[in-house]
Amino acid sequence: MNTSFERCENTKVEWLTPPNLVLKLGEFDLDPCSPIDAPFLHANNNFTTIDDGLSKEWFGRVYLNPPYGRGMELWIEKLKNHGNGIALIFARTETKCFFEHIWNDADALLFVKGRIRFYHVTGVQAGTPGAPSVFIAYGRENALALKNSGIDGRYLDLKL
Template sequence: MSDLQMSLGIAGKGMSGHQTSHASTHEWLTPPEIIRALGHFDLDPCAPETRPWPTAGKHYTFEDNGLVQEWSGRVWMNPPYGDFVHDWMRRMVNHGNGIVLIFARTETATFFNYVWPHAHAILFIKGRLRFHKVDGSKAKNGGGAPSVLIAYGEDNADALQKCGIAGQFIRLDQTSKAIDAEVVDDAG
């Protein structure tokens, strides 16, 4: 595995990392209707090399290593899934302005470290998302787990609440927490 793959959190995976052991491809794209419903984003730091539709005004791909690039504005993030998702989530928490799409695994260290104490709102998407292939066609089956959209910043929480995506919206009270504080890693 290259240093770039390690820093991106991708060990032999495509940029989006939505995969199962039976998948014929490792790169799965966010359905375009999700992006359209959430409005314009300035940056996608986890963009696939090949994309049939834009996800933001600016895209960082695997080769750009979006994890170490400068982030500005409103960020859309569908991070590579796997062992390094916490690095991407920590970066979003520290940036504080964007929406993340990940699996709704609420019992994990990722949720307890980067979602519950820092996010402003979450939207549990009804049903399983059907991601798209890089040619734009829909995958035959839904994702490997339920998905959730996570908003960082009040404007993004408002966007989630008004987006019209079917699911359960929950606004989180972050008034007593330091949202812009550095997140400390834990081993769990």
């Protein structure tokens, strides 16, 4: 399927998490990849492309919806090593990224029911993406936050 969402991924258009979803996960100390002209923020501290959030030291509880496309796994690997946070990516469970950084390392997953309608930097909500999404928790407190979030989907604890 080649939806407009996927086409835009390749051109690195920004796709922002609906704020109501992040609010359900609690307070975050850092979003390491936030838009420069963000219509809303998900964390108390935010790195943008100007900072290059991937090269920075991460701190506290991290919310990560990484830039999609090639290189995305570097952000997931960094969150895995940081050990405290929640990521949101497409649920492409067969990929190298999943096998190298998620299946054996994350604490829990929440497969989202239906498709998340992300936002453009303009603050306008986009159409339906071409793939389902999954939240990934690193750290037991983040697993608990996913479990108790009330976000509609299927929770899977990977460390039980």
